[in-house]
Amino acid sequence: MINVSKLKKGLVIDHIAAGSGYRIFRQLKLDELNDVVILMRNVPSRKMGKKDVIKIENHINLDLEVLGLIDPHATINVIENGNRAKKIALVLPKRVEGILKCKNPRCITQYEKVEAPVFYLANEEEKTYRCSYCDSPTQFEGGE
Amino acid sequence: MIGRHLIEPRDCSVEELEGIFQLAEKIIEAPETYAEACKGKLLATLFYEPSTRTRFSFEAAMLRLGGSIIGFDDPNASSAAKGETLSDTIRTICAYADAIVMRHPREGSAKLAAESSDKPLINAGDGGHQHPTQTLTDLLTIRQEKGRLENLTIGVCGDLKFGRTIHSLIRAMDRYAGIRFVFISPDELQLPSYVKDEITYASYEETKNLEAVMGELDILYMSRVQRERFVSEEEYLRLKDIYVLDAEKMKKAKPDAMILHPLPRVNEISVEVDQDPRAKYFEQAHYGMIVRMALLMKVLGVKEND
Numbered sequence: 001m002i003n004v005s006k007l008k009k010g011l012v013i014d015h016i017a018a019g020s021g022y023r024i025f026r027q028l029k030l031d032e033l034n035d036v037v038i039l040m041r042n043v044p045s046r047k048m049g050k051k052d053v054i055k056i057e058n059h060i061n062l063d064l065e066v067l068g069l070i071d072p073h074a075t076i077n078v079i080e081n082g083n084r085a086k087k088i089a090l091v092l093p094k095r096v097e098g099i100l101k102c103k104n105p106r107c108i109t110q111y112e113k114v115e116a117p118v119f120y121l122a123n124e125e126e127k128t129y130r131c132s133y134c135d136s137p138t139q140f141e142g143g144e
Numbered sequence: 145m146i147g148r149h150l151i152e153p154r155d156c157s158v159e160e161l162e163g164i165f166q167l168a169e170k171i172i173e174a175p176e177t178y179a180e181a182c183k184g185k186l187l188a189t190l191f192y193e194p195s196t197r198t199r200f201s202f203e204a205a206m207l208r209l210g211g212s213i214i215g216f217d218d219p220n221a222s223s224a225a226k227g228e229t230l231s232d233t234i235r236t237i238c239a240y241a242d243a244i245v246m247r248h249p250r251e252g253s254a255k256l257a258a259e260s261s262d263k264p265l266i267n268a269g270d271g272g273h274q275h276p277t278q279t280l281t282d283l284l285t286i287r288q289e290k291g292r293l294e295n296l297t298i299g300v301c302g303d304l305k306f307g308r309t310i311h312s313l314i315r316a317m318d319r320y321a322g323i324r325f326v327f328i329s330p331d332e333l334q335l336p337s338y339v340k341d342e343i344t345y346a347s348y349e350e351t352k353n354l355e356a357v358m359g360e361l362d363i364l365y366m367s368r369v370q371r372e373r374f375v376s377e378e379e380y381l382r383l384k385d386i387y388v389l390d391a392e393k394m395k396k397a398k399p400d401a402m403i404l405h406p407l408p409r410v411n412e413i414s415v416e417v418d419q420d421p422r423a424k425y426f427e428q429a430h431y432g433m434i435v436r437m438a439l440l441m442k443v444l445g446v447k448e449n450d
């Protein structure tokens with residue numbers, strides 16, 4: 001296994017479902033950071049078999065909403081002085097702004113420009129959100 | 145409720161609805177008292193999709209309160225045709241009018257418009273989505289004709305799949321105690337599960353047989369099967385006349401039953417039923433104007449003299 005030097009100060013996004021790491025990397029625009037960022041894929045995991053891990057050498061502000069949407073089972077560890085200082089568990093956000101797009105062809109948001117449409121969580125298991133304008137359900141399918 | 149928007153029926157609490165209905169009752173008892181209630185107020189009726197019935201109902205309501213109206217009902221003549229955004233149109237209208245009534249073919253348009261409106265905006269139908277004043281009309285009709293909104297068995301018949309009026313009525317009545325619904329439809333037009341899942345307090349059953357349940361109903365709410373909802377003309381023709389309420393079926397109804405229909409009807413209620421005192425759908429249209437009068441007074445915050 002490739003060894004990566006231990007983080008002194010920064011964030012570790014752990015327990016990402018194998019294969020979702022790159023999507024999170026792109027969605028969080030980590031390529032735009034000037035800090036050291038490491039994306040590890042297919043890391044062996046006792047619990048998950050395989051997992052993806054992202055390490056960021058700084059305390060940046062993460063968009064927890066996007067993260068929660070893509071992989072609600074991921075965890076975030078805040079590292080201080082080489083030790084875990086805090087663990088943040090993710091949840092599917094109840095309200096999402098500006099990430100989803102309504103798929104209802106009759107919805108007003110298809111015709112009028114809405115900067116950051118708001119969606120409300122409708123079904124946790126199915127990851128369905130309801131458009132705040134037309135109430136149609138939309139499933140989150142990742143940030144393609 | 146001064147300055148409030150009405151986008152969907154649940155924007156009003158049960159208590160606020162009761163306030164509207166009590167005012168409506170006072171208007172019914174002494175309409176002349178309110179002939180100048182909205183004097184000096186201007187209502188804009190923006191109809192991006194024609195609906196003569198709804199527009200007349202709002203305009204008659206405002207005129208009967210002594211208010212004035214401006215508006216359009218031909219989207220081609222409006223600034224939208226010139227490419228103006230909905231929010232710009234609304235902002236402009238707000239500079240002239242005291243309240244706005246809007247009908248628009250796109251779902252969610254009323255909420256979007258309300259975001260740009262600093263005057264109360266009433267949704268008069270946004271595509272297949274919401275039509276709250278129809279629901280207020282239904283509730284006032286039931287309240288006035290039955291004397292209560294609780295402890296009722298309500299049959300809902302026809303297109304339960306696409307009928308937004310029906311979905312709204314079900315959600316609205318579910319907030320009252322002792323409600324039992326009987327959903328009457330063919331398999332193809334059954335009430336969607338997401339509406340059933342929302343039913344919290346009421347009990348319900350489903351059937352295909354209208355005649356068999358006629359005798360249990362306090363209220364029978366009939367609805368039209370809408371052609372525009374069908375992809376296949378063949379299926380529409382097969383289902384459109386599946387339920388026809390006629391004098392024969394009315395014999396099985398309770399003596400104090402009440403027949404409602406949001407109108408316009410096609411064939412689902414035969415004209416012979418119109419003579420039956422239990423047919424209340426034309427009274428319903430009258431209540432529709434009354435409830436809009438009460439609503440306009442509430443959102444405009446005009447004085448309700450006792």
Ligand SMILES: [Zn+2]
Pocket residue numbers: 102103104107108109131132133134135136252
């Ligand atoms: Zn929508």
